[in-house]
Amino acid sequence: MDNKIDTGDSYVIEGKLALPYTYFAGRVGSTFITTIRDKHKIMGVKCNTCDKVFVPPRQTCERCLEDIRENWVELGNTGEVVNFTVVRYEDKHLPRKVPFVLALIHLDGADTPMVHILDGVDPEEVKIGMKVQAVFAEKTTHTILDIDHFAPV
Numbered sequence: 069m070d071n072k073i074d075t076g077d078s079y080v081i082e083g084k085l086a087l088p089y090t091y092f093a094g095r096v097g098s099t100f101i102t103t104i105r106d107k108h109k110i111m112g113v114k115c116n117t118c119d120k121v122f123v124p125p126r127q128t129c130e131r132c133l134e135d136i137r138e139n140w141v142e143l144g145n146t147g148e149v150v151n152f153t154v155v156r157y158e159d160k161h162l163p164r165k166v167p168f169v170l171a172l173i174h175l176d177g178a179d180t181p182m183v184h185i186l187d188g189v190d191p192e193e194v195k196i197g198m199k200v201q202a203v204f205a206e207k208t209t210h211t212i213l214d215i216d217h218f219a220p221v
């Protein structure tokens with residue numbers, strides 16, 4: 069198949085564009101990040117109607133759409149790996165040198181998993197069901213990377 073665009077007499081150059089951006093994390097997202105940064109605590113929000121705790125926290129329940137932004141609950145800093153992938157391709161935007169593990173972690177007290185870096189274990193040794201705990205960053209970046217990574221307990 070011929071992917072060339074018929075441009076007549078114009079000359080087309082293909083390239084890639086890096087696009088830095090900023091956005092407001094919202095009140096719920098901001099409280100989540102600043103509590104990790106200032107107190108080293110991971111907070112979720114609970115829907116009392118559905119009896120579900122969401123992390124990362126959200127403004128409304130994804131099941132019944134109730135406003136849950138004020139229903140903060142403190143979660144443990146420990147949890148369990150429910151799935152993972154080993155990142156093996158190098159890319160400038162990645163937070164670690166490859167290979168590294170991105171894990172889906174079910175925190176104690178939460179009903180939804182969150183994604184984070186799993187470190188302190190050989191990628192080939194990671195197992196579903198592995199118990200892990202948050203390791204907080206020594207220097208803040210004011211991002212979710214104030215949890216530097218999770219490591220096996």
Ligand SMILES: [Zn+2]
Nearest residue numbers: 115118129132
């Ligand atoms: Zn609900």
